Amino acid sequence: MPVIEINGVCKAFRDAKRNVEVTALAGVDLAVERNQFICLLGPSGCGKSTLLNMIAGFERPTEGSVKVDGQLVTGPGADRGVVFQQPTLMPWLPVWENVAFHLLMRGGQKGAHRRTAQTFIDMVGLTGFEDHYPAELSGGMSQRVGIARALLMNPRVILMDEPFSALDEQTRMQMQGELVRLWQHHEGTVVFVTHGIDEALTLGTHVVVMSARPGKIRAVVPLDLPRPRDITSPAFNDLKRYVLEMLHVDRSNS
Numbered sequence: 001m002p003v004i005e006i007n008g009v010c011k012a013f014r015d016a017k018r019n020v021e022v023t024a025l026a027g028v029d030l031a032v033e034r035n036q037f038i039c040l041l042g043p044s045g046c047g048k049s050t051l052l053n054m055i056a057g058f059e060r061p062t063e064g065s066v067k068v069d070g071q072l073v074t075g076p077g078a079d080r081g082v083v084f085q086q087p088t089l090m091p092w093l094p095v096w097e098n099v100a101f102h103l104l105m106r107g108g109q110k111g112a113h114r115r116t117a118q119t120f121i122d123m124v125g126l127t128g129f130e131d132h133y134p135a136e137l138s139g140g141m142s143q144r145v146g147i148a149r150a151l152l153m154n155p156r157v158i159l160m161d162e163p164f165s166a167l168d169e170q171t172r173m174q175m176q177g178e179l180v181r182l183w184q185h186h187e188g189t190v191v192f193v194t195h196g197i198d199e200a201l202t203l204g205t206h207v208v209v210m211s212a213r214p215g216k217i218r219a220v221v222p223l224d225l226p227r228p229r230d231i232t233s234p235a236f237n238d239l240k241r242y243v244l245e246m247l248h249v250d251r252s253n254s
């Protein structure tokens, strides 16, 4: 059984200001299997974030269904960890309390929660920064805190919405490498929204190419490339050309 099942999903938003309906997604079907790393790629406004938000349970489909582990998604849950573009850290809490935030909210032994947080702080390479505050961290470090916080709940699915887009090129490439290593060591199912073709081809087991207005899935492209990915290799560039063609079909029709 797929971990995520999206069946016939449509999403319309009411634009109250202009008194019109915006169809963000129309007839989206997608099955995501365990341990797949799915990159959602498509032009701005094609509904990538809307689709991710529906898996996260922040939005409900207008039509169709979204299931995780066979259960209909009706709201957010601990089985789905979300990492946003901005890491949404609590500025008044040190790193370890930000990482352990959901555990601390549940109550219980603070010392035990700190030890649990430490495991994930170490995992994302922030050892020594446990007591730093968000204002003392770089963009990449803040994003690592967000990733550690999402991993700590041991979710079935990690949902990431352009988590590295605000980072400089070098930090982004480093974070991409670290994310792949984490995913390879701990396994799990990832859905990752990106604008970047290279990023999608570097990270994913599959790229889901979306078309715009209303958002639909144009193609699911399996990435049969060895890791670590070599962005200069002929195989990488063949796939890049194919994905670019998929994106361009959309542009030439619009």
Ligand SMILES: Nc1ncnc2c1ncn2[C@@H]1O[C@H](COP(=O)(O)OP(=O)(O)OP(=O)(O)O)[C@@H](O)[C@H]1O
Binding pocket: 013, 014, 015, 022, 023, 024, 042, 043, 044, 045, 046, 047, 048, 049, 050, 051, 195
């Ligand atoms: N809450 C909302 N209210 C009204 N319209 C919305 C809302 N959220 C999204 N939309 C519209 O739905 C469409 C899809 O938006 P969405 O943010 O999902 O696209 P996206 O592919 O993630 O875009 P980007 O790559 O620019 O972040 C857009 O036309 C957007 O204006």
